Amino acid sequence: MPAPKVPNEERLFSLVLALLSTENGLTKSEILSTVQGYRQRFVHSGDNANLERQFERDKDDIRELGVPLETIEPPEQAGNNQNLRYRIPRVDYELPDDIAFSAEESTLLGLAAMVWREGSLSEGSRRAIVKLRSLGIETAEPVLSYAPQVRVRDEAFEPLREAMDRRVLVNFEYLKPGEQTSTTRLVAPLALVQHQGRWHLYAKDPATDTFKTFLLRRMVSGIQRTKKTFDYPTDNATAQALAGLEEVWQSNVALLRVEPGTDAATRLGKRRGAVMHPDCRLEVNFTDLNIFADELASFGPEVVAISPPALRSAVIERLTRTVADHG
Template sequence: MAGRSSVPSEQRVFSLVLALVVSPEGLTKRELLSSVYGYADRYVPGEPSAALDRQFERDKDQLRALGIQIDTLDSPLEPGNNQLTRYRIAKDRLEFPPELQFSERELVLLRLAAFAWREGSLSAESRRAAMKLEALGAGLELQHLGVAPSLGTAEPAAAPLQRAIDEGRTVRFAYALPGRESALQRHVAPLRLHRLDGRWHLISWDLERSAERTFLLSRISGPVRVGNERFDPELRERTEHALAELIALRTERRAQLRVRRGGLAESRLASRADAVTPVAEDPARVDLELGLLDWHILADELVGYGAEVSVISPAELRDLVVAGLRAVLADHGGGHRA
């Protein structure tokens, strides 16, 4: 018998809404229970679960109480068969009415709220749910959905680093660099956490090299060790200079990409692009120009989009993406065809 789920209700309900919106043809209860995060961990094929059915009904009631109308579509082959009934949420019912306008201040607050949501724990689970929905034929098109949620994993290094920043204490951690087999040990005064280019960075003062250093949190491997040693508070004055250099680097490094319209790549990359240009000879594609901080990080992201994106320039980035795609091909047993 399926056990009680530890999934927070708001994450389960969000995943249910996502499933119902991105499937224009609707999904049956069985398809929802077997694929949506919060249900799938308790769903056993062929085994009835009264508790799971009751949870599904309560969640539907909760959505209706919030004013979200769920459509039910009878099967044309067997009207009245509840097992074949399909559920969906019409996207136009979630869109803002045209007469609704926001002031500049309200838009700023909405962006901050969206930023806070993006940085929450709702991440890998929703990504897995989206992949399952695509496998069911939901045709997940974020461009048509009207939102492009950035579902990234939480940074485990963030909490101890922020505590060390607040308390003015030094930290030690292992830092992995591309092309190196072993991580390097770092001993720094952490000055500020800053998000740029879609990723979290630590602006710091390297105590061993007596220099400003910026680290990607995603490359910190293992635990962050917060020491008892306190750093000189005057080091905090270097933060703005280090941040300015980081922004200048992003402005200097440029990439030209060609992406498929309506896909995940466009939804994620267009919001970071400085220029978006339609491709005259190919209406299904669009060219993006964006700044970046790290060739390897962007290359890893582009590999994940597969055929949705190609690199126009620079050659360094294109070579990294090609190498990444070849590595994926080799991992899946296709190395002999490369």
């Protein structure tokens, strides 16, 4: 008679409960023979290879949720896999007592989670909110209804994020603007930041020991994870990455001439730091010349790039290309 099927969530839940309750840990065979969902399929003194594989997958699934499932190797029996013991230390599992959230904070966190309603971070933000609700805080209705969204449409994002979690070097083909062929890069990924609506990778090149920033959309190959690990600190990586991009933005100033009373005049004039001169000349900062040239081209005759010369010729080249493509 086949054993009745125990739902996956019941097996996972029972495993977490069992491992939370043990001080010294349970061995794999103790788990498989006694925990709900495994014990029904356990064959005493038989082959449990399928069940063991199931246990391996379950461990990964549980750890992915932030549950600290530990492996203890008894010192006197080092090297013997069968004697490894598993447990979930309570102190690393439970949210520390001094962490509490107010109703207002809970509202802000709800909005922060909504930002990722599509793409690879949506699952994590949804689960975070379930855990937040666990604390029983009432959420204050915001005065104004919001639906903020940050999109993660670059295919490179998720593999890079995973490589960051594993702290391993990655390989990819990178096409620098203005170049015809890509070059292979090998870097330690430190942070992923969105600046001016574009995702960037902040990384360290181990060959030159220098920090570099790459645009995800210029990574023209898939991301290859290597087995080489790195241990550079990443505590301030996002701040450094954003500060670096801000510095580039500060140092790049374009001089434009905008047609008064146009979309270009309104929108470019509202940019952060934009300075409008009485003769319709507008000073605007930018980060990436090619991206900014695309934007300026979209305004057609409403704006003329005066300087820098490279920006000017980039815009002319774009407009000419569009005319040729639609001739």
